[in-house]
Amino acid sequence: MSVKQAREFIVSKGVDSFFVDLNSAVKFNIRFFREVFLPPYEGKEIIKQCYEIGWKSLPLISLTGFITGLVFTKQSRPSLAEFGATSWLPSLVAIAIIKALAPLVTALIAAGKVGSNIGAEIGSMRVTEQIDAMEVSAVNPFKFLVVSRVIATTVMIPILMFYTGCVAMLGSYINVHTNEMTSFVAFFEQAFSKISFLDIFSSLTKAVVYGYTIGIVGCYQGYNASQGTEGVGKAANASVVVSMFLIFVEEILIVQITNSIRG
Amino acid sequence: MENERQNRGKDEPVIKIRDLYKSFGSNRVLKDVNLDVYKGENVVVLGRSGTGKSVLIKIIAGLLTQDSGSVCVLGEDVSKLDDKELLELRLKIGFSFQNSALYDSMTVRENLEFPLVRNKKHLKRKEIDASVERVLTAVGLAQTINQMPSELSGGQRKRIGIARTLILNPEIMLYDEPTAGLDPITCIEINNLINRVKEDFNTSSIIITHDLTCAKATGDRVAMLLEGTFAKEGTFDEVFDSNDGRIKSFYNYNFIK
Structure with a gap:
């Protein structure tokens, strides 16, 4: 140089x-x-994006959530059995799933599936001049493409998180019921006995923050894509990598804040 | 809108470019560019690839900003407009992109409706349908209304791209390489369409091209862009007969004679 x-x-x-x-x-x-x-307000586009982001992620989220709950229960049993504490399994699983796994698993799956999709879609619109075409048609592309998608991810990720939590708890219940013949009501009574409002509120906050992060990072990467098809690939890749990194940073921060509130 | 168009002085240029400079990093793309486009006129900007032709019309449409100089469109200095004013000005400018830039995820109908429903919210469904039909008929592609852009040929995509700009009744049309990548027959169809748009929609146009056939068929006036500045301006024959060696070498690569 x-x-x-x-x-x-x-x-x-x-x-x-x-x-x-x-x-x-x-x-x-x-x-x-x-x-x-x-x-x-791009109401129609927001609803369309909610459908794309939420409904179309359900199969993958269902599978991942169910397996997470089932496997976590299965893996935790031997350790608890050593102390004769297998009856604590529902509480342990509920704490792990509601406080950490459901928001994190949902966010990571969505970062991979939804984030890359947003980055690639907007990126390809950028390099094929479709965004410029919107601008010269006197349409605000930021509003149509970015605002609608970020609202959709911010709304849908908490809903998907709630769904992941339910499916994971179901997976856990099936394992517990198979081994200990615990009833459905007893399982859930014990599971939620250790969960406070603050835990649920903290998870919800995490999901909202993760949803916003996935949406804004995907849109930012796509909106600023350049260099043709190579740029589209880079935008999709960066959407996933950057949002995953930020999700972990946010996880640490929110856990710290929640713990300091708890006192 | 018609009154506004008629009231605008006939001798007042609809596009006035003065002392325009634009660089990307150390690469100076446009230098000391001056151009007037008058009402009802088709001006062809001719030049080799990479000489800044597309940059010029992107500055006119407000997609890029110049380093210095002024660009006045319909009496408004583009670089001094705020976002709202720029949107209003863009309603009067149609931009046909080199690669058509049709929205992949929308059908032809949705592509055409897109600018209309967002800019003219008072329109009823019947009026929107009528506008879509009108511009599709104008470009001769009424049968493609429910097709996706991926199902169209290159020439069809170009024509739908032009139709999408016409739906807002623009006063000015900017064509970026309208015949690039098309076969000779389709090129002639596009050239005829450009001339028809000028007559039927009463537009003034800048046509960016390196295709001499297109320049001859569509241009009332030709401006030759060489090394970022206009080397020669006039009718096609005046520019064609220039003694400038750089212009002659450009023509020698074509077979129009």
């Missing part, structure tokens, strides 16, 4: 581009909050 080229960067190419990206991402988020409350 020549001296002249080197002087074009404040610190280095990588550091500079990180801060440029960060600045652009912050502006993108601010633009979302500015536009979400302003008319026109």
Whole structure:
């Protein structure tokens, strides 16, 4: 690199581009909050996206949730059996699923399935000039594409999380019932005896934050895609990687905040 | 809208570009570009690939901003408009993209309705249907109304792209390489369509192309863009007969003679 080229960067190419990206991402988020409350409202598109994101994720979420509940119960039994505490299984599973696994599993599955889909779809619209076509048709593409999708993920991920929790608990119940012949009512009574309102509220908060993250990251990556089909692939990939990274960071933060509230 | 169009002075250019400069990094794409487009006129911007032709019309449509200079469209300085004013101006500009830019996930009908239902909310279903039918008939593709863009040929996609811009009754049409990638017969059809649009919809147009047949068939005036600036401007024959070696070498690669 020549001296002249080197002087074009404040610190280095990588550091500079990180801060440029960060600045652009912050502006993108601010633009979302500015536009979400302003008319026109793309109600039809939001409902369509809710269907695409929610309904079409159900088979994968169902399978993953059910297996998570079943396997977690199966794996936990030997450890509890050593202390003769298998009767605590429903409580243990409920705590694990409601407080951590349901939001996290749902978010990670959605980041892979929904996030990559949003990144690729908007990215391909960017590189094939469909977004420009919206702009020159006097339509606000940000509102139509970004606001609708981010609202849809923010609404649907908590619903999917609730569904994942139910399916995982069902998987757990089947395993417990098969081994201990515990009744349905007894299982759920014991499972929820250790769950507080704060636990449910914290999980719901996590799901809302994860939903927003998946939507905004996918849209941001797609909206800023460049360099043809290669750019579309990169946008899809970055949507998954960045949203997964942020989900884990948010998980730690929300758990810390919840624990400090609990005291 | 008709009155507004008629009231606009005949000698006042509908597009006025002055001292336009645009660079991408260290690559200076446009330098000292000046151009006037008058009402009811088709101006062809001719030049090799990568000379900044598409950049020029993207600046006119407000998709890109210039480094310096001014672009006035229908009396408005594009770079000084706020978002709302720019949207209003864009209702008067039709932009036909090189790759048509049809919305993949929508049918032809939905593609055509898309700008209409969002910009003219007072329209009833019957009026929307009538508008869709009108522009589809204008481009000769009424039978494709329920097809997806992926089911259309390249020429059909181009024509649907033009129809989508016509549905808002634009005063100005910007065509980005309208005949690129099409066979000669389809090129002639597109050229005829461009001329028909000018007559039937009373538009003024800028046609970006490197296709001399298209330039000759559609241009009232031709402006030759070389190395980011207009090297020659005039009728097709005036530009064609230029003694400028760079222009001659451009023509020598074509078989129009």
